[in-house]
Amino acid sequence: MEQPLSTPEPQPEAPKSPSMSLGSRLLNVFATPGDVFQEVKNSPPSTANWLVPAIILLVVSWVSLWLIFSQDSIKHQLSEITEQAIQKQIERTHMSEQQADQARAMGEKWAGISARIGAAITPVLAGFLTPFFWGLIVWLVGAKALKGNFPYMKAVEVVGLANMIAVLEVIVKTLLIVGLGNLYASPSLVLLVNNFDPQNTVHSLLTVVNVMTFWLLAVRALGVARLSGASFVKAALWVFGVWAAYTGFFVGLGLLAKTAFSRVGG
Amino acid sequence: MAKPKKRRKVIIFAAIVMVLLGLTAVVIFKKREIVTTVQTEKVKRRNLTELVLANGRIQPVLQVKISAEVSGEIIALPVKEGQKVNKGDLLVKIKPEFYIAATNQANASFKSALASKTMAEATLRKAEAEFKRNQDLFQQKLVSDSAFDEVRAAYDVAKAQLDGAVHQVDVAKAAVDSAQDSLEKTTIVAPLAGTISKLNSRLGERVLGTVQNVGTEIMTISDLNEMEARVDIGENDVVRIAPGQQGRLEVDAFKNRKFNGTVTEIANSSKDAGQISSGSSQEATKFEVRIHIQEKEAFRPGMTVTAEVETCYRTNALTVPFASVTTRPPKDKDKEKKGDGKMAARDDPAKANSAKAGTNALAVKTSGTATKTNAPSPGTNRPVADGTNVAQADKKSKETVKQIEVVFVVEGDHAKMTPVKIGISDDNYWEITEGLKEGQEVVSGSFRAITRELEDGRKVHKGPATGEKDKDKESKREQ
Numbered sequence: 198m199e200q201p202l203s204t205p206e207p208q209p210e211a212p213k214s215p216s217m218s219l220g221s222r223l224l225n226v227f228a229t230p231g232d233v234f235q236e237v238k239n240s241p242p243s244t245a246n247w248l249v250p251a252i253i254l255l256v257v258s259w260v261s262l263w264l265i266f267s268q269d270s271i272k273h274q275l276s277e278i279t280e281q282a283i284q285k286q287i288e289r290t291h292m293s294e295q296q297a298d299q300a301r302a303m304g305e306k307w308a309g310i311s312a313r314i315g316a317a318i319t320p321v322l323a324g325f326l327t328p329f330f331w332g333l334i335v336w337l338v339g340a341k342a343l344k345g346n347f348p349y350m351k352a353v354e355v356v357g358l359a360n361m362i363a364v365l366e367v368i369v370k371t372l373l374i375v376g377l378g379n380l381y382a383s384p385s386l387v388l389l390v391n392n393f394d395p396q397n398t399v400h401s402l403l404t405v406v407n408v409m410t411f412w413l414l415a416v417r418a419l420g421v422a423r424l425s426g427a428s429f430v431k432a433a434l435w436v437f438g439v440w441a442a443y444t445g446f447f448v449g450l451g452l453l454a455k456t457a458f459s460r461v462g463g
Numbered sequence: 464m465a466k467p468k469k470r471r472k473v474i475i476f477a478a479i480v481m482v483l484l485g486l487t488a489v490v491i492f493k494k495r496e497i498v499t500t501v502q503t504e505k506v507k508r509r510n511l512t513e514l515v516l517a518n519g520r521i522q523p524v525l526q527v528k529i530s531a532e533v534s535g536e537i538i539a540l541p542v543k544e545g546q547k548v549n550k551g552d553l554l555v556k557i558k559p560e561f562y563i564a565a566t567n568q569a570n571a572s573f574k575s576a577l578a579s580k581t582m583a584e585a586t587l588r589k590a591e592a593e594f595k596r597n598q599d600l601f602q603q604k605l606v607s608d609s610a611f612d613e614v615r616a617a618y619d620v621a622k623a624q625l626d627g628a629v630h631q632v633d634v635a636k637a638a639v640d641s642a643q644d645s646l647e648k649t650t651i652v653a654p655l656a657g658t659i660s661k662l663n664s665r666l667g668e669r670v671l672g673t674v675q676n677v678g679t680e681i682m683t684i685s686d687l688n689e690m691e692a693r694v695d696i697g698e699n700d701v702v703r704i705a706p707g708q709q710g711r712l713e714v715d716a717f718k719n720r721k722f723n724g725t726v727t728e729i730a731n732s733s734k735d736a737g738q739i740s741s742g743s744s745q746e747a748t749k750f751e752v753r754i755h756i757q758e759k760e761a762f763r764p765g766m767t768v769t770a771e772v773e774t775c776y777r778t779n780a781l782t783v784p785f786a787s788v789t790t791r792p793p794k795d796k797d798k799e800k801k802g803d804g805k806m807a808a809r810d811d812p813a814k815a816n817s818a819k820a821g822t823n824a825l826a827v828k829t830s831g832t833a834t835k836t837n838a839p840s841p842g843t844n845r846p847v848a849d850g851t852n853v854a855q856a857d858k859k860s861k862e863t864v865k866q867i868e869v870v871f872v873v874e875g876d877h878a879k880m881t882p883v884k885i886g887i888s889d890d891n892y893w894e895i896t897e898g899l900k901e902g903q904e905v906v907s908g909s910f911r912a913i914t915r916e917l918e919d920g921r922k923v924h925k926g927p928a929t930g931e932k933d934k935d936k937e938s939k940r941e942q
Contacts, residue, residue, distance in 0.1 A: 227479065228472035273497045273916075280911045301911075365479065372486035378495045392924065 219245050223253075226358045227365070230416045234423035237354050238347065247332075247357020251324035254364050258320030261371035266316065270378040278380075278395075279308035328357040335421050338435040345425025355420035362416055366409035384408050398452060405444055414440055499916050500926040502908035503873050506899050509782045513775035513887040515703060517752065519694030521714065521766040523685035524755065527655060530678040531670040532648045533557060537681075544662040548653045548684065555681055557649040557670065566642035573635035580628035583621070590614075590621035648672075653684060660685035660764050685764055690756045692724060692768045695734065695749035703774040704729055710754045710772040717760065724754035726772060775887045781899060782892040783870055784907040788885055789914060790866040870899065871906040871917050873925070878906055880919035 217225065217236055225233045237246060265271050283304040287297045332353035339345040339352065366384065373382040381393040385407035387400065394400050414436055421432035539556035542548060597614040600606045661683040664670060670679035692712055696704060710724040730751040754770055756762070868885055871878040886894030899905070906913060906923065917923075 224476075225472070228475040229468055232468075268495070270495050270497045273499070276911075277500050277909075280909060284909065368483065369486060372483065372490055376486055376489035376493055378493075378498070392926070 219243075219249060222246065222358060223250065223361055226361045226416065230359070230419050231423060233358060234355055234420045237358065237420075238351065238424055242348075242350050243354065246354035247328040247360075250357045250360040250364065251328060254324040254360055254367065255320045257364050257367050258323065259317070261367050262316040262320070264371060265374050265380075266312070268375055268378070271374065271380055274380045275308070275312060276305070279304055323363070324360070327360060327363070328353045331356040331417065334439055335417060335424070335436075338432070338439065339421045339425035339427070342435060343421070343425040343427040343431060345421075345427065347424045351424055352420075355424060356417060359413060359416040359420060362409065362413040366407075366413070369409065385410075396455075398455075401451070402448065405448070410440075496922045498922045498924045499878075499912050500909070501871075501873070501878070501906045501912050501917070501923045503904045503925055504784050504787070504907040506781060506783055506895070506901055506903045506905060508779045508901060509892060511777045511780050511782060511887055511889050511892060511894050512773055513703075513889060514771045515696060515700045515774055517694035517696045517700075517770050517772070519692055519751075519768055519770065520764075521690055521756070521762045521768050522693050522764050523657075523660065523687055524689040524691050525655070525657070525686040526660070526764070527657075527684045528680050529554060529651060529654075529682045529684060530680050531555065531557060531651065531672050532678065533562065533645050533672040534670060535559075535561065535649065535672075536669050537664060537666055540664070540666045542659050542662070542682070544659050544682075546659050547657070548659065549656050550653055552653045553650065554653055555651040555664075557651075559646055559649040562642065562646040562649055566639070566646050569635065569638040569642040573632070573639050576628065576631040576635035580625070580632050583625040583628035587618075587621040587625045590618040594618035651681075655684060655686070657684040657686045659683070660687070683764075687762070687764075688759070690762045690764075691727065692754040692756060692770050694752050694754065694768065694770045696752050696772075698733065698748040698750065701729065701750040701752065704752055704772060708772055708774060710770050712754065712756060712771075713769045714760075714762065715767045715769075716763075722760070723757045724770065725757065726752060727755045728753040777887055777894055780886065780894040781896075781901060783883075783895055783899065783905050785888060785891050785893055786910060786913060787870045787905045787907050788868055788883065788893050789870070791869050791880060791918075793865075793867050793882065794880065794919060870895075871913070871923075872899070873904040873906060873923060876922055876924070878917050878919070878921050878923045880917075 217233065222233050222236070237243075266275075280301070283301055286304075287300055292300060332349060332355070335356055336347075336349045336352035340347055340349075370383050373384065373388075374380060376382075379393065381387060381395065381404070383404060385405070386403040387393060390400055390403060415433065418433035418436040419429060421427070421436060422429040425432065535557040537555055538558045539553070542552075542554055548554070594614050594617070597606055597611050601608075601611040659682055662681075664679060664681040670681060672678050692710075704726060706726050706729065708726045710726060712722040712724050714720070714722065733748045733750050735748065752772075754772070867882050869880050869882050872881045873879075881898055883898030884896045886896045888894065906917060
């Protein structure tokens with residue numbers, strides 16, 4: 198008797214043990230991110246996938262900030278920015294010479310302190326909050342909008358590994374700032390501007406057009422595509438769309454605040 | 464499949480490494496200059512009027528304070544504040560009863576003194592007769608020596624008593640006059656025609672006479688037809704003020720109007736001369752200057768006034784913005800300065816601090832609170848001579864570096880420190896008498912750049928002045 202051929206029912210893929218080491222994943226995310234994310238999808242959850250890049254980003258950022266703020270030209274630019282801000286405040290509020298001197302002294306003192314505090318805190322936020330915030334976006338896009346089936350923490354791992362691009366961005370940006378002696382230098386269209394003015398809206402918009410940001414977004418989009426099983430184009434449209442929306446929102450908010458301040462200032 | 468991936472990896476990593484190496488090479492080999500953002504302005508010819516600004520109050524030229532010379536209750540006060548009075552008009556009447564009684568008492572004392580005098584005269588006549596009689600008898604040896612001496616003594620006593628009585632009469636007469644005078648002083652009349660500018664006392668109030676310490680100041684009569692501004696001017700500026708100089712006055716009460724005035728009087732002593740000797744005064748020393756107001760207006764004594772006194776005028780002078788002029792050690796003394804820094808600090812801490820911070824002593828316009836001037840003051844511009852012995856200063860000048868007045872001329876993208884000689888100034892500009900040519904571009908801001916950062920040859924970047932947009936708006940609005 199011929200035994201009937203029975204086709205086994207498709208079983209959900211069991212998590213495989215990872216074939217890439219953590220080090221390989223961290224490096225391969227630059228060259229073959231698709232393979233890395235495919236493996237993340239198929240591997241059991243690993244905290245190291247987001248924690249290690251976060252720590253690397255934190256350490257590299259701190260070192261970069263120390264390097265940047267140790268440059269005389271940068272320190273000078275910072276003090277000029279502070280001075281200009283204080284001067285504007287003095288002119289707006291019509292302070293007396295004595296009050297203006299006090300304001301200058303206070304401004305110089307607090308600008309230094311707040312710059313140090315900001316420099317210490319910002320990398321922490323960038324390293325540890327971004328994986329969870331962007332992880333949420335990736336999970337919402339991949340699991341809800343594109344009907345994928347993966348847990349939230351997988352999205353966090355993908356975003357965490359993609360943050361290695363952010364580490365490279367920090368290094369490139371630091372080298373640009375130190376090399377060009379310009380605090381506002383970045384791998385963006387701002388390099389085309391001779392005299393960057395942070396008050397200029399067009400100049401501010403040029404900073405948004407950053408090649409490293411686009412690379413990072415593309416890698417995240419690839420992560421969404423791999424996790425959800427959707428096409429890269431679809432995932433990229435979502436990821437770039439979300440980024441454009443919130444960037445637009447913050448740029449608009451900034452413009453509104455600027456208009457409001459200029460009205461208050463007369 | 465694996466080969467293309469491997470090739471891709473190699474290409475990407477090679478690209479990353481190349482970019483990083485390239486950037487690192489830029490970091491290592493590029494010469495990094497500190498660029499200072501500055502604002503600039505061209506050297507231009509302008510008319511300059513040097514002004515000394517001062518605040519003060521309006522007061523009448525002629526002002527009389529009326530005080531009672533005798534104490535008592537006011538029983539008549541027929542004037543009100545602001546009322547015009549003529550010379551001789553009744554102003555105040557003080558209750559006279561006490562002074563009438565005092566006059567009566569003095570009169571009685573006078574009469575009593577007269578009676579005493581008459582009695583003394585009678586006594587003298589009697590003593591004289593007795594003396595003459597006894598003198599004859601004594602010559603005939605009919606009375607003893609002791610009896611004659613007694614009579615003579617009685618005669619001398621009577622003469623002295625008459626002298627005393629005469630003086631008593633004089634005293635009593637003077638007392639009568641004094642009482643009469645006090646009685647008359649209970650009525651006060653206007654010593655001049657004018658306006659009651661201040662009335663301090665009321666009917667029924669008790670006032671103290673000037674006999675007892677400071678008398679009560681009952682009222683002030685002022686001649687409001689002639690008014691003057693009494694302003695306080697700092698010691699640095701007062702030396703440039705002279706009688707006859709013209710001034711422009713702004714009275715807060717008369718907005719958008721300016722009045723003309725002429726300096727008439729300059730105080731010889733400072734207002735707080737007494738305090739300075741005790742070393743307790745921390746405020747700037749001020750001198751009162753009187754400026755006669757030419758226009759007639761309804762000024763009231765005590766109104767606040769701001770005066771601008773024109774001390775100097777130049778036409779077609781070469782000028783730079785006020786903030787452009789600063790002080791620095793001369794170029795050839797730079798090395799010396801570095802070497803002698805400590806010595807300078809030890810010899811003259813104020814000067815050393817100034818050199819260290821590059822303080823723009825000239826840009827600090829105001830030294831006091833009420834008085835404001837733009838002209839350089841000897842105290843700020845010439846620290847060597849300030850409060851030190853000139854001979855000592857000359858000796859030290861070999862060891863320390865004397866700061867000179869400079870401006871920074873923009874040549875290409877660098878600032879060149881240029882020593883200048885300054886003349887007069889107004890609110891916004893300094894006159895340059897030597898060192899610059901018309902049309903040159905000088906650094907006019909920022910305050911920080913000029914006072915602290917700029918040095919000869921420093922790379923600069925011309926940026927918009929802070930608040931320039933606001934200024935543009937204002938100028939458009941004005942147009």
